[in-house]
Amino acid sequence: MTATNLEEQVLSQPSSATVLPASRARPAPRPRSADWPATQARRDTTWARLTRPPFAPGPSSRHRPGAHHRGLGQLLDWLEDQPGQTWQDRWLATGVDTAGKSWREIPRSWLREHGVAADWHHEAFFRALWLTIAADVIRPAVSMLVVADIRRGALTTVMTRYRDTDGLTRLRTLCSADPGLAPAKATRISYRAAQILAAKGGVLADITPGDVLELLDAEADAHGTGIGATHTFYRMLHTLDVFSDQAPATLRELRNTGQRSPEELIDRYGLVCRPIRDLLVNYLRERQPALDYSSLATLANILGNLFWADLERHHPGIDSLHLPAEIADAWKQRLRTVTRTRRTREGGTAETTVTTTVARVNYRECLTPVRAFYLDLAHWAVEDPARWGPWVAPCPVGREEVNRTKDKRHRKSRMDARTRARLPVLPILVRTVNQWRHDAAALLEEARRTPPGHTFTAAGHTLVRVAPPRSAATKIWAEDPATGQRRDLGREEDYAFWAFATVEVLRATGVRVEELTELSHHSLVQYRLPTTGELVPLLQIAPSKTDTERLLVVSPELADVLSAVIQRVRGTAGAIPLLAGYDVRECVWLSPMPLLFQRRIGSEDRAITPAVIREILDAALARTGLTDPATGEPLRFTPHDFRRVFITDAVLNGLPPHIAQVVAGHRDINVTMGYKAVYPDEAIQAHLAFLARRRSLRPSEEYRVPTEEEWAEFLGHFEKRKVSIGTCGRAFSTPCIHEHACVRCSMLWPDPVQRDRLVEIRDNLVARIIEAKREGWLGEVEGLQISLAGANDKLAQINKSANPGRVVNLGIPTFIPDGTETGDLS
Known part of the structure; x- marks a missing residue:
């Protein structure tokens, strides 16, 4: 295969950089209707419908027909006692929708006032209410159903029996067929579907993505957090083809609405001065064609948040870009520092929050866009004075203030020191994650063979297998008898494996974290050497920062790691699941690809994000016990640290810098050399080599052994x-x-x-x-x-x-009319 054929083969592979269209419009739920045929029916029509099959109790029912009629009559009497033209109007007039968890007291008070005090009469009343909802006579609000504390079985049963038997049965069957879905989660999924049908009407096939978001938002408002199985609920409905073909495949894609417009980027900061807000929006819109989204969002943050929002907080009522010197100086002084909050735990005490003020590292990088903003306005005013001319003002940031020469040297020094501190301890991290991986796998395997309640020993740990709760039936739990701490062994093994894979791939390739998460099965290609016919495995790195694809040679060690990853993520059918990755910088979803860095969360596969990669690395570093020599705090590795270590180690071991530049994917070799840390040993060796060269040029007799x-x-x-x-x-x-x-x-x-x-x-x-x-x-x-x-x-x-000599005053030079310079040299 020639090089041309190799290039054609690589380019023919599906690229994970194919971007799916991202819509900014959040799908809206179906509107809550106020009028439909069943709610318009008269009492006699509604009574006749709900007292005949299928709503009337059958011979096999444990509820007596008399109790059913009594409860239904009380319900209709209660609703007719409210103002309104339809049953839905009367339901809204009761105030039940907004009563929260105490909603049952409203009908109970009415029943007691009308002589119905027995609890069994009240139960018949509420059973009639569920039948009325299933018959679509009334539609409670979604928020009411979330906090109503209704038994899941009651609502799900009546909606399955009387509203959509086929749809809800298929949903329950699909949940039961998923071995990774606990019974409690399957019940919650069916209950959520029943809630949407009760509030919106229709059948399962009528549910829209907007309905799902409305229900989940109501749950979050009521409980402050998700109650589990939210992503699985959406996935199950999508698998049943409930949604249209244009609906996203996952809930994460549905909730993430893509890139923000310039208006939305600026409006996040709540600017008070409307003319300045409009100016910033127009400026961003003017710059938008030349910037990627990440740069546009950063520019909006600096101009809208760090610059103008800060001025409005400290100088209320400010409405002009012409800043007095004292205001500009105070703003720049505030910009020099940033407040950092970190959590700490000392001496076994409770976790505390520590807030500190530190110098802003990118201070000059924040000044540069502000200066560019002022200069752009002045430049554009020449071409369009009517639009930009009124905003031209003296720039509060001078040219020398944005000179980054010294900052770049300081940054290079910090990065070199960081690399020198991490390169020697990298073998310790590698050994730690490898041992963690084997120990966690051994514990999990032994726990699976151990019945609940029994003790098992593996990897030097003695634990007791614990029966998981019903909501986590698929998990493997164990308890440490010495400390009483419960451990999710499946989660520990998952973290251990991906920590091992992350460290090995990053240190062997030096790729960026975005490139790591976008590696797919298609990234593995082969090249046959034309001279020997040998097959060389290559790793195709999709374009990220520099928009340039590149190929890396896969070493035998890296091949073993990638093989273990592929074997782990293969599905039961032997193929790697297709997942859509998310570009966190550009805020767009990528086309579905067989991503290598994906893992099983509950009953669904998810792509591993850069945030999860950093979390996994922190967990791995915590197990090493390494500390930062500069601060004494636990040592941290960022994904980019591995990139610097890789380049430094490669160049120090003889890889030519221009080859390292190609491997790293840099456009400029100076960037590559900037990543390479300079070691004192390197300077010493270079000096000794210089002395050897100089010595070779001098007469040899000068270096003989003296007598x-x-x-x-x-x-x-x-x-x-x-x-x-x-x-x-x-x-x-x-x-x-x-x-x-x-x-x-x-x-x-x-x-x-x-x-x-x-x-x-x-x-x-x-x-x-x-x-x-x-x-x-x-x-x-x-x-x-x-x-x-x-x-x-x-x-x-x-x-x-x-006694050093006294200080001599040389005086200040003066100029005489003939141009000669004199001075007082006394």
Whole structure:
């Protein structure tokens, strides 16, 4: 196969970067009707319908016909006692829809007022109410059904028997056929479907995605969180072809409405000044064609949140881009810091929240868009003065404030230090996740063979198998008899395996986390070498940051890891399930692909997201016990740390930088070298190599081993350097130019301790000069004066080292009319 054929083969593979259309419109639920035939019927018509089959109790029913008639009569009497033209109008007038969990007290109070106090009469009344709802005479609100505390079996039974027997039976059968779906979740799914039919009317086939979202939102409002099986509920309805062909396959796709418009991006920050809000929206719309969505969202956050929303919080009523100097300076000062909140636990105490203020690392990156905003307005005002001219104002951010040269050096230094701290401990992390994987698998396998209530031992742990609750019947639970802690062994094994796979793939490829989550079965391709015919496995990396595909050679170790991943995610049919990945940066769903990084959550398969990857890495690092040497806190690895470690390790081990650039997928080799950390050992080795090269250019006899005589002469030179008034500094094997007249020699380093001796020598020289002049020894005078000058120079050196000279004021230069420069040098 030639290189051209390889390229054609790679390009012919389905790419995970094929983007599905994302709609911003949230599907609306069916409107709640106020008028339909069954609710318009008169009392006699409704009575006749509900007292005949199938609503009347049959011979095999445990409810007596008399009780059914009595309860139905009381229900219709209660509704007729309310104002309204239809049964639905009267139902709304009772106030039951808005009464919350105490809704039963409203009809009970009416019954007691009308002489019906027995509880069994009340039960007959409520059984008649469920029949009336199943007969579509009244339709309670979704919010009321969520908080009404109705027995699931009662509502589901009557809706199955009287409203949609075929649809609800098929739904229950589908849930029962799923081995990963616990019975409690299957019951909850049927109950949710019954609630939607009760509130909206119709049958199961009439349910829309908007109805599902309305019910789930009502549950979240009532309970503060999801109550389980929400994704499975949507998936089951989708599997039954309840929804149209255009409906998303999963609830996550339905809830995520795609990219936001410029208006929505800005309106998240609640800006008060409407003209500035409109200006920012128009500016984003003007920049939108040249930016990807991630950059557009970042720009909206800086301009709308960090810039203008911050100004409005601290200066209410501000409405102009012309900022006074004090306001601009205060804003930039606030921008320099950011508040961080972290949770900590010390000494076994309860978890506490610690809030700290730290310097903003990307301070200058936040200033740059603001400066660009002001300069763009000034530039665009030249072309369209009517639209942009009124907003032109002096820029509060100067050119030097956005100079990032020093910040880039600091960032490079921080990243190098981070890489140097993590590269040596990477083998520890690899061993830890591998051991964790084997231990977790052994525990899970042994627990599966152990009946509930019995003790088992595996991987050095002794645990007791615990019978799971009905809502988690498919899980494997165990309890530590020493601590009483319960452990979900299936979840632990899942985390352990994906921690192992994540660490191995990241350290072997250096891919970005987005590229990791988009790896699919189609990413594995083969290339046959034209010379030897050998098959080389390659890993195709889909375009992410640089929009450029690339191919990586799969090592045998990486091939083993990918094989284990493929074997794990294969379905019962032997094929990898097709899942739609989500691009968290561009906020779009990708086309369904056989993704490698997917896992089973409950009864459905889900793609592993970058957030889950980071969570798994944190769990793996916690097991190593490693700490950050700079802070002493637990060491953290981000997915991008593996990329820096990979590039650094590859270049240090001889991979040419331009090849590392291609492997990493960088457009500029300087970016690749920026990822590579510089080690002190590397600088030492380079210096030693330089010395070796320089030594090779000098005569070889200079580097021979010295003889004993030469070595003794060398040591003797240093022994003879010490003299009475200091130390001689002449080089080895050089003669004394002053014939040992050390006071005269400029190579003498005077010893401050010998200052008194030098003063004595100076005074003696002065006395001898006086004597020589008196006796007429003029030749002696000249030599003595040279020695005296040397002695005074040595004393001056000692005085200077003991008492540094005073500071001299050089003055400020002034200019005289003829252009010459003068100054006060006093």
